Amino acid sequence: MQFAACNHCRSHLIGYINRELTPAARRRVAEHLDSCPACYSVYLRKRDAAHELANGLTLIGRSDAPQLGDIWNAVQSGMAGPRRRPWQFQKQHSLVVLLLIIGLLLPWSFTQRQVVLAVPVPPTPRDTQITQHTPSSTGFVALEPAATAAAPSTANPGGTMTPRVESNYAPLPGANGELNDLPNY
Amino acid sequence: MTQDANEIKQIIARCLQGDQTGYAALYDQFGAGVYRLCYSLLLNREDAEDIAQETFVYAFKNLHRYKPELASFKTWLYTIAICRCRNLYRRNRPILIDLSTLLQNTLPAPTADTPEAAMARRSAQDALEKALASLSPRLREAIVLRYGHGLTYREMAEVMGCPQKTAESRVRLAHDALRGRLQPIGQGLLEELLSF
Ligand SMILES: [Zn+2]
Numbered sequence: 514m515q516f517a518a519c520n521h522c523r524s525h526l527i528g529y530i531n532r533e534l535t536p537a538a539r540r541r542v543a544e545h546l547d548s549c550p551a552c553y554s555v556y557l558r559k560r561d562a563a564h565e566l567a568n569g570l571t572l573i574g575r576s577d578a579p580q581l582g583d584i585w586n587a588v589q590s591g592m593a594g595p596r597r598r599p600w601q602f603q604k605q606h607s608l609v610v611l612l613l614i615i616g617l618l619l620p621w622s623f624t625q626r627q628v629v630l631a632v633p634v635p636p637t638p639r640d641t642q643i644t645q646h647t648p649s650s651t652g653f654v655a656l657e658p659a660a661t662a663a664a665p666s667t668a669n670p671g672g673t674m675t676p677r678v679e680s681n682y683a684p685l686p687g688a689n690g691e692l693n694d695l696p697n698y
Numbered sequence: 699m700t701q702d703a704n705e706i707k708q709i710i711a712r713c714l715q716g717d718q719t720g721y722a723a724l725y726d727q728f729g730a731g732v733y734r735l736c737y738s739l740l741l742n743r744e745d746a747e748d749i750a751q752e753t754f755v756y757a758f759k760n761l762h763r764y765k766p767e768l769a770s771f772k773t774w775l776y777t778i779a780i781c782r783c784r785n786l787y788r789r790n791r792p793i794l795i796d797l798s799t800l801l802q803n804t805l806p807a808p809t810a811d812t813p814e815a816a817m818a819r820r821s822a823q824d825a826l827e828k829a830l831a832s833l834s835p836r837l838r839e840a841i842v843l844r845y846g847h848g849l850t851y852r853e854m855a856e857v858m859g860c861p862q863k864t865a866e867s868r869v870r871l872a873h874d875a876l877r878g879r880l881q882p883i884g885q886g887l888l889e890e891l892l893s894f
Contacts, residue, residue: 527869533850559860564844569826574737576747581729584750588725632775 518545522552530560706771713761721758728772729754731847739783749786754781771858776847776857780839787835795797829876837875840868856890881889 522545527532529542546553576584706727713720733752737746756778757764764774812894839858843849849857854865 531850551773566845567848569823570738570822570842571734573827573830573846574734576730576733576737581733584729584733584747585722585725587747587751588754588758591751592721607812682824 515549519552522546522549523555526552526559527558527563528558530563635650707766708773710761710764710766713758724771724848725754725788728775729791731772732760732775735776735779735847736783738830738846739780739835739838740786741827745786749779749782756782762807770853773849773853773856776843777859780857783839784835833872833875837868837872841867841872841876841893844869 522542525534525538525542529539532539546556560690706724709720709723713724729750733746733750736753737743740746740749753775757775762770769777788862830842833841835857840854843857844852845849851862851865851869854869855862858865858868860868
């Protein structure tokens, strides 16, 4: 029982010394210290040690007036000028944004190229004059089936194959009219 | 809210209204503490000056963000300072300075000390600072905030961004680690310090 009480007391000694315990916990530790010489001895050592440690650590990094003045001057400069850290952040941030833009633009540019290739070039509009032609008025001669069939045999006596002439493909120049009469396409 | 906290609140209100003397008043009150915190964590004078400057510049430019109902101004400043010190740790800059030399240069002995007492004090400080350098950053933060600046565990938890129990256990771990480092030196006083 005493062992448990001592353990409880010692585990709360730092809090007791630093006045961080609740009133109830503080009273419990104090009562044990009054009744237990061993724990009281430990308490005294820890209390002195805490004070010494606090004194030692408060001496480390102690600055003098000129040094604090230098820092204050730097603070004032920093307040007046651009902040260093946010600038670094912005630089990194803008780099990320730039990479993102490039990443987005690359596939888009490919897509754009495909679209351009897929769209046909629109025909250039030009003035056309559509006229009705009749064989009698233009001097065109409508090809008769007999004349079409006879033509290859006269041009190629050997009987080689020749392209078939469409009946409505072209007029026979000079047959019965002038080339000047052709519609000007 | 304590008298001090009310006073700080009024100074901050002055700053926010454009009164430049308010900034100087805040620096007068907290400048030395912030520098000492930075030095104790970084153990390098130049780094500590840079971080202290950055801390105040950031705090002053963001003064409108400070919420007195959430934390004391000191705690808020220390949180900013610790955050910047951690950024410096992450750059993996080892502590290369000769701490004992630095300590002798920066810590004048109290005038009331006899030469023997001054030597003993310097030796104890030397050992303590070397031991601090050997701690991991988190444990160093804990022991410095607790004993160097008297923060409560709750305040430490706020500043270090961890649960209160973690802050407590870090202090205990720091004690254990320091005891191991300091025993070979044979400083009776410091062994006592680390008998927690
Ligand atoms: Zn006991």
